Amino acid sequence: MSKLSAQILVNTQIAKYDATDNMPTDMRNAAWKGLLKFISNQANLDAILADLDKTQKTAYTAA
């Protein structure tokens, strides 16, 4: 397994840090909550995304 793990690291051609860790706190918390809402009701996606856009407008300027 450690061999497999090393192989995956070597095969990682595009590496990015955790997105939500690098978002402002309000954005991160809203993203987590939005995902809970999505799991609860996938049909509600557009409303969830619109709410996240609202948070995005304020979270970055406050940071």
Place this chain on the structure above:
Amino acid sequence: MRPVTWVRALVPLLGVILVAVGCGSGGASNAGSVKVVAVWSGQEQASFMAVLKPFEDSTGIKVQYESTRDEDAILRTRVAAGNAPDLAAAPSPALLTQFAQQGKVKALNDAVNMNALSASTSSGWIKLGEPLSDGKLYQIFSWAAVKGLVWYDPKNFSAKSYTVPKTWQELLTLQDTIKGNGTPPWCIAVASGGAADGWPASDWLKEIVLSQAGPTVYDKWVAGTQTWTSPEIKAAFQTFGTILGPNDANVYGGKNTILATQFGDVGTPMFASPPKCYMLNQASFITTFFTSAVPSLQAGTDFTFFPLPDINTSFSGAHVVAGDSWSMFNDTPQARQLIKYLTTAPAQDIWEAWRQARRQQAGQP
């Protein structure tokens, strides 16, 4: 599998890349000191000191450690005041970029054997440490991992002749096959209590955004310039929806179980007999939860993993990663020796055991 084996896997990547510096004859009284700043305090600090002790004992170099709750803030202040630490846990990507632009952080290229690094590590990892994309390396990992791994019980797979999917389409076909045979393919658990509820679901989303829409969209999304309602991010949610399935029927227990189950308990139904699910997606720390719930489980025999297949092959080998990395602000022989030590096997063994304990205490990775 013991936690340290993960670290051993990294040794070939990192252990060979640093050029030995200084004579390092142990215990010299004039060996000097190195100032280090990182975020760990309390018990974590004590653990970090345990990592450092063999270095101090063998080199005689004294590590002057300063703990901060806000790494970026203290580095900004101290760098501006001309009082930077010699070595620091790497700041946020944005601040590291800024320091590099201002020449406030030292390139590691001549402290590191770049040829060996390039030979043993993928360009993706090196790029994380090259914020200006100018070939200058400003951070190096002492610990690194890919976050999104799909865990499964190979005995369960072979009992049903399921094979590890190599493409995204094969993964979708496999989940349909498993479901067709009467068992939900996935276990997902996103509860972690309090404000962090939901983070394990975000691990799915991040991996999908990166692999499906690519690094440019991912970076804009992090920076707040890619809207959530944009087609790319909406499509990522929809792809996550194809994992959940219509009415979350691809997941053991459906939404109620997903939302109510603590993330650490995600694997327990997979190890039931007969299994209640066949796969789960989580970072490598999850194995400590597997074995604390079911102590008889053996790594390799009872659980192993595959990386999430590429969704869009234009972005082949794209993964969200995590790690502890270091940046150098004063180029001293002592700082170079410490950075070398922190990327060696003995330090990483202590380090990994400590990381596992930290994660379990914090309730998240």
